[in-house]
Structure formats: C-alpha cells, structure tokens
Amino acid sequence: MNDKRFYITTPIYYPSGKLHIGHAYSTVATDAMARYKRLCGYDVMFLTGTDEHGQKIESKAKEAGVTPQEFVDNIVAAPGGVLDLWKLMNISYDRFIRTTDDYHVESIQKIFRAMYDKGDIYKGAYKGKYCTPCESFWTESQLVDGKCPDCGREVHDAEEEAYFFRASKYAGRVRDLLLNTGFLEPRSRVNEMVNNFIDCEGGLQDLCVSRTSFTWGVPVDFDPGHVVYVWLDALFNYMTALGYQNDKYNDLERFWPADAHFVGKEIVRFHAIYWPAFLMSMELPLPKKVYGHGLLNFNGDKMSKSKGNVVDPHLLSERYGVDALRFFLLRSFPFGSDGNFTNELLIQTINNDLANDLGNLVSRTTAMAEKYFGGRLPEARQENPELDGSLTSLVSGLRGRYEEQMEKFQFQNALEDIFKVIQRANKYIDENAPWALAKDMDVNGPRLAAVLYNLLEAVRICTVLLTPFMPESCEKIFAQIGAEETARTWDSAAQWGVLPAAVSVTKGENLFPRIDMAKELAELDAIQEEAKKAALPAVEIEPLSQEQVDFDTFCKSDFRAVKVKDCQNVKKSDKLLKFTLDDGTGTDRQILSGIAKWYKPEELIGKTLVAIVNLPPRKMMGQESQGMLISAVHTERGEERLHLLMVDGAIPAGAKLC
Numbered sequence: 001m002n003d004k005r006f007y008i009t010t011p012i013y014y015p016s017g018k019l020h021i022g023h024a025y026s027t028v029a030t031d032a033m034a035r036y037k038r039l040c041g042y043d044v045m046f047l048t049g050t051d052e053h054g055q056k057i058e059s060k061a062k063e064a065g066v067t068p069q070e071f072v073d074n075i076v077a078a079p080g081g082v083l084d085l086w087k088l089m090n091i092s093y094d095r096f097i098r099t100t101d102d103y104h105v106e107s108i109q110k111i112f113r114a115m116y117d118k119g120d121i122y123k124g125a126y127k128g129k130y131c132t133p134c135e136s137f138w139t140e141s142q143l144v145d146g147k148c149p150d151c152g153r154e155v156h157d158a159e160e161e162a163y164f165f166r167a168s169k170y171a172g173r174v175r176d177l178l179l180n181t182g183f184l185e186p187r188s189r190v191n192e193m194v195n196n197f198i199d200c201e202g203g204l205q206d207l208c209v210s211r212t213s214f215t216w217g218v219p220v221d222f223d224p225g226h227v228v229y230v231w232l233d234a235l236f237n238y239m240t241a242l243g244y245q246n247d248k249y250n251d252l253e254r255f256w257p258a259d260a261h262f263v264g265k266e267i268v269r270f271h272a273i274y275w276p277a278f279l280m281s282m283e284l285p286l287p288k289k290v291y292g293h294g295l296l297n298f299n300g301d302k303m304s305k306s307k308g309n310v311v312d313p314h315l316l317s318e319r320y321g322v323d324a325l326r327f328f329l330l331r332s333f334p335f336g337s338d339g340n341f342t343n344e345l346l347i348q349t350i351n352n353d354l355a356n357d358l359g360n361l362v363s364r365t366t367a368m369a370e371k372y373f374g375g376r377l378p379e380a381r382q383e384n385p386e387l388d389g390s391l392t393s394l395v396s397g398l399r400g401r402y403e404e405q406m407e408k409f410q411f412q413n414a415l416e417d418i419f420k421v422i423q424r425a426n427k428y429i430d431e432n433a434p435w436a437l438a439k440d441m442d443v444n445g446p447r448l449a450a451v452l453y454n455l456l457e458a459v460r461i462c463t464v465l466l467t468p469f470m471p472e473s474c475e476k477i478f479a480q481i482g483a484e485e486t487a488r489t490w491d492s493a494a495q496w497g498v499l500p501a502a503v504s505v506t507k508g509e510n511l512f513p514r515i516d517m518a519k520e521l522a523e524l525d526a527i528q529e530e531a532k533k534a535a536l537p538a539v540e541i542e543p544l545s546q547e548q549v550d551f552d553t554f555c556k557s558d559f560r561a562v563k564v565k566d567c568q569n570v571k572k573s574d575k576l577l578k579f580t581l582d583d584g585t586g587t588d589r590q591i592l593s594g595i596a597k598w599y600k601p602e603e604l605i606g607k608t609l610v611a612i613v614n615l616p617p618r619k620m621m622g623q624e625s626q627g628m629l630i631s632a633v634h635t636e637r638g639e640e641r642l643h644l645l646m647v648d649g650a651i652p653a654g655a656k657l658c
C-alpha cells in the first residue's frame with residue numbers, strides 16, 4: 001500500500017443560500033492542493049460537504065414554508081445546487097459529508113455523551129437577551145442598536161438551560177499549540193487568536209454547546225429538548241467522515257490526523273481554539289495544520305447577498321470557462337491575505353496570462369511545428385547551448401521552485417514561477433526567429449527542429465505543473481504537444497527531453513480566446529445592476545403615519561371624482577402634465593401634476609380620477625393648478641412607482657368621495 005498519504009478538507013458549507021465565488025475560493029484551493037498531492041504520488045483523501053443544522057436554516061425553512069430537511073436538500077442536491085457547482089468546477093473531492101447524514105448524527109451523539117461522561121461537558125444556564133416574538137436568544141454583541149437583529153424589536157434578559165464545554169480547562173494547551181508549533185498558519189493569525197480569546201480578560205470562556213430554543217440540530221440523546229451546538233456538530237465532520245464513532249467508514253487509521261484544514265479567516269477561531277480543545281478532550285491526535293485563508297471582497301466591499309454584490313461562479317464559469325476562473329482565483333490573490341475581486345482584474349488576468357502568454361506560446365509552437373514539419377519533428381536536431389541555455393536552465397529548476405511554494409500553500413507564487421518560464425519561452429521564440437530559419441530549411445532545418453523541441457519541452461513541463469489548477473485545459477495541451485502519459489507525470493516534470501525526438505504535434509483549438517475588455521465590462525456591469533435590483537425588496541411601502549388627524553380636520557378635505565376632458569405635456573417640463581377636468585360644476589378645472597414619467601397624456605383622456613379640490617391654488621411653471629390628483633405610490637426593486645387613482649366611469653364627475 002502507498003505509504004504517502006494526505007488528508008485535506010474544506011470547510012463544510014452552510015446551505016442557507018446560493019454559494020458565491022468566495023465559497024468557491026476555499027474549494028478550488030483545496031482541489032488544487034489535492035490534485036497536486038495526487039500528482040506527487042500521494043494517496044489523497046479530499047473531504048468537503050455541507051453543515052446543515054442550526055437556527056438560521058430552521059427559520060429560513062419556515063419562511064419558505066418547507067421543512068428544514070427539504071430546505072437544505074434543495075440547496076445541496078437540487079439542480080444548480082452545491083453538488084452541481086462542484087461538478088461544474090471540476091472539484092475532485094473523494095468524500096462529501098452532509099451533517100444530516102444518519103451516521104454523522106449518531107457519531108455526534110456519542111461524542112457529546114463521551115465528553116459529558118468525562119465531565120468536560122456540564123449543565124448550566126446560558127444567559128443572554130431574548131426576543132419573544134422571534135423566540136430567539138441573542139448575545140449582547142449580536143444585537144443591532146440594542147434591539148433584535150431579526151425584527152428590530154425590544155429584547156429582554158433571559159436564561160436558557162444549556163450544556164457547556166469546559167474550554168477553559170484546555171486553554172493552556174491550546175495556547176501552547178498556537179504559540180509553539182506550526183499548527184496555525186499564516187503565523188500572523190496566531191497572535192490575534194491568543195490575544196483576543198485566550199490572553200484576554202477572563203481568559204478562554206467555557207463554550208455553550210447545546211440549545212433548547214430551536215429543534216433543528218442533533219438531539220442530545222440523554223436530555224430531550226436540547227440540540228447540539230452547530231459548531232461542535234460541524235467540526236467533528238472531519239473525523240466522522242473517516243469513520244470516527246461509526247461503522248460507515250473505516251479510514252481513520254489511514255487518514256487521521258488531517259494534514260491540512262483550509263478555512264476562511266473568519267472561522268479560524270473555531271478551528272484553532274475549540275477544535276483542538278474538543279480533540280484534546282476526546283484524547284485524539286490533533287490535525288497537523290489549520291490554514292486561514294483571506295476573504296475575497298468585490299470592488300473593495302464585503303460580498304453580501306443583501307448588497308446584491310455576490311459574484312456568481314456559475315455565471316463566470318459559463319462566460320470564461322471553469323479553468324480560467326479556477327486559475328484566476330489562485331493566480332491573483334495571495335492565499336493568506338484578503339483579495340479584491342474586480343471584473344477588470346479577472347479579464348486582465350485571462351487576457352495577459354492565459355491568452356497572451358500561455359495560449360500564445362502553445363498556439364505559436366504547435367502552429368510552427370505543423371507549418372514547417374507537417375506536425376512531426378525530424379530527429380536530426382542542432383542544439384545551441386548559448387542560445388538555448390537561458391531557457392533550459394530556467395525550466396530545469398522549475399519543479400523544485402514550484403514544489404517549495406506549493407508545500408507552503410503559496411499558489412500565487414507557484415504560478416508566478418511557471419509564468420516566468422512561459423514568458424521566457426515566448427521571448428525565446430522571438431530571439432530564435434523560427435520564421436527566419438525556415439527560409440532555408442536545407443541549412444537550418446535541424447536548428448529549427450531543436451528550437452521547436454525545446455519549446456515543446458518547456459510547454460510540457462509547465463503544463464504538468466499547471467494540471468492541479470487547470471485540469472481540462474492541460475489535458476488539451478498535452479494532446480496538442482503529443483505528450484503521452486509518461487510525459488505528464490511528476491517525475492517527468494524534473495526531466496528534460498522526455499518527449500520523443502520525433503514527437504507528433506497537432507495544432508488544436510484556441511484554448512484561451514482574448515476577451516474584449518470594454519465590451520465585456522459593460523455586459524458584466526449590466527448583469528451586476530440587474531442583480532443589485534433583484535436584491536432590493538420587491539415592494540416597499542412608506543410606513544404608516546404615527547401622527548393622528550382629528551375627524552373634523554379630515555372631513556374638511558374635499559375629494560371629488562373628476563373626468564379628464566383634456567391632458568397635455570407642459571412645455572419645458574419633463575415632469576408635468578396639465579389636465580383640463582370636468583368637476584361637475586360646469587366650469588373646467590385645471591390641475592397640474594408631476595406624473596409625466598408614468599403616463600402619456602392621451603392615455604388619460606376620458607378617464608375618471610380622484611382630486612382634492614379645496615387646496616389653495618398654486619402656480620407651477622407659470623400656470624395655475626387648482627387642486628391635486630390622488631395617486632398611489634410605492635417603491636419596487638428600488639424604483640419609484642405611481643398609479644393614478646381611477647374610479648369607475650359610472651361615477652359622475654363631481655361626485656363627492658368620503
């Protein structure tokens with residue numbers, strides 16, 4: 001059996017809505033790492049999944065009028081859901097766990113009981129704020145302006161019976177783990193964790209690990225009414241998915257402890273403090289590393305559904321191809337820091353790196369091999385150490401440099417090393433001017449063959465190393481440059497001259513077409529605008545007035561049915577319409593109304609409207625308005641809407657409305 005093993009995980013996603021590009025970021029990075037390790041010959045276990053319990057899911061399901069299980073099934077397994085997205089993005093996970101899977105639920109119950117039996121979980125009271133209408137507990141810090149973050153109403157002090165985990169007991173060991181080992185990376189996150197949560201006033205607090213105010217969770221089997229806190233439930237997925245406390249799988253011995261948990265920086269706290277403390281309590285080996293990657297913002301702003309600025313990985317994959325998107329995510333942002341996603345950066349990266357550098361190199365090389373040698377290089381080659389050395393020496397150290405960066409999860413640097421070679425190879429074409437050599441094939445044929453062979457070798461080695469990032473495109477490149485299986489391996493990436501001397505080359509499709517930046521940006525902006533609008537409330541109405549009006553005052557307002565005899569636009573005004581109205585008195589009444597945005601004059605002639613007729617007359621654009629037409633106003637997806645109040649034509653002009 002292969003004794004090189006590697007276990008890597010992504011966070012398991014909270015299926016409360018559609019996944020966005022930030023979610024895809026963790027998973028694409030984990031996938032690249034898993035593929036890299038497989039390339040290096042490791043037996044890899046790559047785990048991902050979904051974290052399906054908790055109050056938020058319960059209330060979202062309620063809003064949607066479905067059961068929580070139906071709600072999560074719809075997001076995880078339905079078309080366009082999480083499983084589909086990972087398939088689309090070529091995520092090569094080996095196992096997918098859902099925390100609602102029976103085996104996981106049973107395992108969590110056993111773990112909870114074991115911690116309780118050991119005395120590490122005890123019963124106490126959870127003190128917090130309570131919102132009665134929402135039946136929700138909140139901590140002080142969750143409140144918005146001291147009010148319920150869900151409904152905005154007053155909250156009051158309350159206590160809920162709850163189980164607590166003795167995190168405080170493990171504070172010293174966790175502190176030591178963080179400060180004195182390489183457990184948490186990047187190192188910059190270590191001090192933040194220690195200072196804020198362990199060395200803070202009061203030290204590391206015990207953690208509330210059960211709730212009674214909702215039911216969508218793993219039930220505590222020895223105390224009905226309690227469900228297990230969602231983070232305890234979720235974190236243990238990394239072990240239950242290997243068979244810990246269940247018979248479903250039997251991979252613990254082989255894969256635990258995990259080699260790396262990739263997680264976004266905002267959930268480092270759970271992975272770097274509570275997760276090791278739980279494992280210490282269960283006397284289990286600790287994972288080797290937690291890596292807290294940065295978050296992606298959009299145009300400098302946090303991505304959020306309510307702002308309508310979440311970037312949709314389905315849409316981008318469709319427009320640019322999955323590989324281009326995967327590549328962009330890992331090429332453009334250093335993994336440990338936050339990144340600012342912009343459409344310009346995306347298109348620029350695709351155009352510069354993929355279309356200009358890599359795409360050009362592959363298409364120029366294969367096109368020349370076809371043009372000058374009919375696709376098959378002659379074996380007679382004439383090397384020129386002076387001219388070839390700068391390319392071959394750069395290529396020969398590439399695998400080592402790449403490996404060093406990949407082992408540190410520095411994907412951006414690993415790609416940078418590859419692209420230095422690609423750029424060098426493009427320069428090598430210009431320096432050697434194959435088109436000039438081709439003018440006299442009798443003399444220069446062997447030299448030209450050497451130039452093209454060297455280029456193919458450079459492309460091959462870069463492609464082997466790019467495979468974890470762009471698996472499909474690399475397959476296509478291998479096919480174009482005639483690289484068989486043996487020329488696609490990790491070992492072959494450290495060897496020069498693996499392609500056969502008489503290699504066969506076929507120029508294929510253009511792998512990365514250039515994108516017209518201006519046109520594309522305009523289209524993306526339009527899509528973005530639509531998304532923003534869609535995120536706004538469908539209908540917004542003005543809150544009801546709190547101020548009361550006494551009956552007599554109200555009765556003074558004289559509302560009448562008025563029939564439109566004529567209606568015209570007012571010169572020099574794009575807002576006003578001028579109405580000539582029959583108000584039943586026999587004398588025409590003129591009213592001006594700022595509704596030109598919503599109505600064309602001819603639509604209104606003959607209609608019966610409602611007007612208040614005893615307002616003092618006022619001048620608008622030099623013309624007198626004798627009253628006001630009544631209309632209904634509201635906002636729809638951020639846009640103001642107006643409808644004139646129209647009444648049945650059977651109501652005679654002048655009829656009083658009261």
Ligand code: ME8
Binds near residue numbers: 010262
């Ligand atoms: O946190 N940029 O689930 P989740 C980069 N269920 N990464 C982002 C991101 C962004 N804008 N937004 C989210 C959870 N992520 C828990 C995990 S693990 C036992 C339980 C990342 O769906 C986020 O940091 O809210 C996290 O790593 C992952 O997406 C899942 O987030």
